[in-house]
Amino acid sequence: MSSTLSMPLPASSAAGTGLPTGREVPRVLSIAGSDPSGGAGIQADLKSIAAHGGYGMAAITALTAQNTCGVQAVHVPPAAFLAQQLDAVSDDISIDAVKIGMLGDEAVIRTVRHWLEKVRPAVVVLDPVMVATSGDRLLKESAEAALRDILPLAHLITPNLPELAMLVGADPADSWAAALEQGRRLADATGATILVKGGHLAGADCPDALVNTAGLLPGEVVEVQGNRIDTRNSHGTGCSLSSAIATVQARLGDWEASLRTVKPWLAGALEKSEQLEVGRGNGPVHHFHHVRPALAEGAFAARLWTEAQQDLADIYALDFIHGLATGDLAEKDFAYYLAQDALYLNGYSRVLARASALAPSEGEQLFWAGSSQQCLEVESELHRSWLSTRPAQGGLGPVTKAYVDHLTAASASGSYAVLAAAVLPCFWLYAEVGEKLHARFLASGEPGGHAYAAWLRTYADEGFAEATRRAIAIVDAAGRRASDHERAAMVTAFKQSCRLEVEFFDAPRLHS
């Protein structure tokens, strides 16, 4: 073991205070090697930093040619150029946290050491990278002593078990207790906090622990439990963990809280790693597993429209629609349809009023309130004109009741988004069918003796078309804001209404 281990360099003053920078977006510098396959090194660091809301920077210590199967080559550029990179950053930018990864050789370590002594960043996390997951060396054996010497300049050191063993000059720990004991020894020797990681142990658990023997933590050992994820995609876990914890520490100033934030994220990144399908070996983790892809404007409405296509096709195939178009529809069927429409509109108006009550903005509140009023006006117009000359057709029909019940249930769900999705088909499908029927009527030369000519002309209402466009835009925006769960409920409510639109047009055949 290096003699310098017993003579730790003084850590920077901020190390002990653990004061958070309080910055919303910490500026985090990774000093590490490049992994062109994107899973480890600076590439993993920049993703991890961004995944935790930091602003990532990177000074490159070494270039590697590697992929998920192993390291093919390592090129360490002149250390003087690394010094230039580091100075370029620190001369211009306040750095809230530094993460140090692969250092490569002694000259690089010396350069980083001088820079750390000069700049004294408030948070320094050092991952003593020596050997890649694939077993390839990333630090020259001759540089191991120099690496030990730089450790006291770090506030947190994050060795895996083989690295921990090497740093304390012992055999790799074969139990968690032995690993913690080695962690204590390294904490004693460096004055830093050690993150002892359970990744290389066997068993269903995968614990990590912070170890500090200088009284910086609530206890000498602070353990954070975790379950072992069954995956071989562990390429870059150490890099990802250390840069994530540096970022969160810069914001929180509390190592335990930072570890408790980062560990579940890393577990999720390991769990979702399969989704990436990167490489044939030990694949990378999914750094952004927690970020849902944003839906583009119109994308959710487009999805709903796709869902509605079968119901639209079913509507066009109905005898009722066919009869309305040709004028051959039995008068009693039409009368039944109108009477049910009037009853439906009354219930629909109440549900739209509820949408108005739940609306998140005054504009939408006004839209639904206006639509609700419009419904009642159309209803009374139906009674005044079309229904005044036709005998009453009994009470509430079964489909009308089912439709109004469905909408009422959607309004009782309390979700504005679900309610808006449920009321949309009455705008959208009705406008679509009306426009088609009207166009067909015009194309046929508006035959004079057509029994439903006056009704078909009412379909050419630009005001209703405009209201429909607005309703679609409102539901689209609500869908984009919604959680996955709520969005799925919106689709279900929308589809149910589409189905009921089909049944509503078919009801006269069955119930008149």
Ligand SMILES: Nc1ncnc2c1ncn2[C@@H]1O[C@H](COP(=O)(O)OP(=O)(O)O)[C@@H](O)[C@H]1O
């Ligand atoms: N299979 C796994 N399931 C859950 N967490 C893991 C797994 N493997 C590693 N980890 C976690 O990933 C981090 C890195 O650990 P480790 O694999 O020991 O280090 P390294 O990547 O440096 O070899 C630790 O937080 C560890 O607990």
Ligand SMILES: Cc1ncc(COP(=O)(O)O)c(N)n1
């Ligand atoms: C450039 C670089 N830095 C670090 C590692 C170690 O990562 P891991 O041991 O997690 O594969 C690596 N493979 N490449």
